[in-house]
Amino acid sequence: MASLKKYQTKRNFKNTKEPKGKVVKSSYQLRFCVQHHLARKDHYDFRLEWNGTLKSWAIPKGPSYNTLDRRLAIMVEDHPLSYRNFEGTIPNGEYGAGTVMLWDEGTWLPTTKINNSFNMSSFKFILKGKRLKGLWTMIHLEDNNWLLIKEKDDTKGFKNINRINKSIKTNRTMTDISKASASMPKLTNPMKKITSKYTKKDIFNYYEKVSIRMLPFILNRLISVIRAPEGLKGEIFFKKHLENNHKGIKKINLSLENNKLTDYYYITNIYGLLSEVQMNSFEFHPWSSTINNLEHPDILIFDLDPDEKLEINKLREGVKDLKSILDSLNLKSYLKTSGGKGYHVLVPLKTKMTWAKARQTAKNIATLMEEKWPTKYTSNIRKDKRKGKIFIDWIRNTRTSTSVAPYSIRLRKNLPVSMPIKWSELDKIKPNEITMEKAIKRLNRIDPWEDFFA
Numbered sequence: 001m002a003s004l005k006k007y008q009t010k011r012n013f014k015n016t017k018e019p020k021g022k023v024v025k026s027s028y029q030l031r032f033c034v035q036h037h038l039a040r041k042d043h044y045d046f047r048l049e050w051n052g053t054l055k056s057w058a059i060p061k062g063p064s065y066n067t068l069d070r071r072l073a074i075m076v077e078d079h080p081l082s083y084r085n086f087e088g089t090i091p092n093g094e095y096g097a098g099t100v101m102l103w104d105e106g107t108w109l110p111t112t113k114i115n116n117s118f119n120m121s122s123f124k125f126i127l128k129g130k131r132l133k134g135l136w137t138m139i140h141l142e143d144n145n146w147l148l149i150k151e152k153d154d155t156k157g158f159k160n161i162n163r164i165n166k167s168i169k170t171n172r173t174m175t176d177i178s179k180a181s182a183s184m185p186k187l188t189n190p191m192k193k194i195t196s197k198y199t200k201k202d203i204f205n206y207y208e209k210v211s212i213r214m215l216p217f218i219l220n221r222l223i224s225v226i227r228a229p230e231g232l233k234g235e236i237f238f239k240k241h242l243e244n245n246h247k248g249i250k251k252i253n254l255s256l257e258n259n260k261l262t263d264y265y266y267i268t269n270i271y272g273l274l275s276e277v278q279m280n281s282f283e284f285h286p287w288s289s290t291i292n293n294l295e296h297p298d299i300l301i302f303d304l305d306p307d308e309k310l311e312i313n314k315l316r317e318g319v320k321d322l323k324s325i326l327d328s329l330n331l332k333s334y335l336k337t338s339g340g341k342g343y344h345v346l347v348p349l350k351t352k353m354t355w356a357k358a359r360q361t362a363k364n365i366a367t368l369m370e371e372k373w374p375t376k377y378t379s380n381i382r383k384d385k386r387k388g389k390i391f392i393d394w395i396r397n398t399r400t401s402t403s404v405a406p407y408s409i410r411l412r413k414n415l416p417v418s419m420p421i422k423w424s425e426l427d428k429i430k431p432n433e434i435t436m437e438k439a440i441k442r443l444n445r446i447d448p449w450e451d452f453f454a
Ligand code: ATP
Pocket: 238, 285, 303, 305, 338, 339, 340, 341, 342, 343, 396, 401, 402, 403, 404, 431
């Protein structure tokens, strides 16, 4: 039986923000992560999911793509699966005191037999990470000592691990992380009421907690934000441009269809997100492309907008009909609540396509639904065409248009969240049902969108 006893007795969870964790059911896809850990000695923690925990090794020099390198890997106590999301500082005096940065993540696949007690003399495996890929071997020497070796294959790796010095999740350096843990939050007016129930600090804490899940959907994407400096009751601004420079936020000049230049901006790391919240931006609406490839969207989005009087069952049926069409086109789709009246269905695009192509694809799908079920759906944006129907909004797949980001709160009553959910939860969760508290609780579960960008 897997156990976290060793892990838990070594740590005092009153002092460290590391998760206490528990043994969970292992998923179908085994996960792995690498954490850069600047403790008494600098090293990389290499962790492979097995039996509901993370088998863990400390690798002083870190993994190497050079097939001639044999990297010593010292097996340490099993860590909880939730440890793979931990990034931050472990305070002085605590076990492992120092800074931890998420260096890589992904899934792994053994290609030789694994014993539950991990007492094999060696094993081979494939890593499908963002930075580590391809075939690898671990050889057991004696006691806790193993060697990690790259096998020959055709994956192209980096030369020097030290040059890749930013978090795979939050895009910050070790120095950023240790400074942040000392100085955050620098929040002005933290007790200001945004609604009768929630303060600015509640919202700030919320975004800090969900950032690890949210950032892949907003970092390096042009954004619009909705600001509410005086709360829900005050004036609310939709902003696409930036006046001042802030850490973690960058401007770009963009030429539009009419050949006019206009400035947009984007967030580059977690500080950008938090400084937006400091400036009272509470809703985040990114583009569906990243600045690295602005002219090719990497996401298709369908927004189901029901006629106001439509029953929720009909709306859910619409979401299912849309999914069945996407399934038949071999397009894997993901579901989230809008935090408002509807649901959003997103499709990650693996193949490069232009905005024109993406827009046409989305339009074809909406038109197909309309033709197949003319009494249920319309692809026409006009409200008077929507009576008793659902508008399948495909128009968002246009360059310069935005949609609310996963995990963004909505500036509506109770501040609901646009929440990623499992397909099997569609019938159980209303579009505006997930609040910040519920969203935070859900972070303990397996991420229903885990393989979105895989
Ligand atoms: P619902 O489920 O209630 O329809 P939603 O997120 O699908 O929620 P809206 O909140 O109405 O829909 O947003 C519609 C679109 O308009 C989104 O693409 C959003 O990014 C954009 N948007 C929102 N507010 C503004 C605004 N003030 N100015 C311009 N665009 C906006």
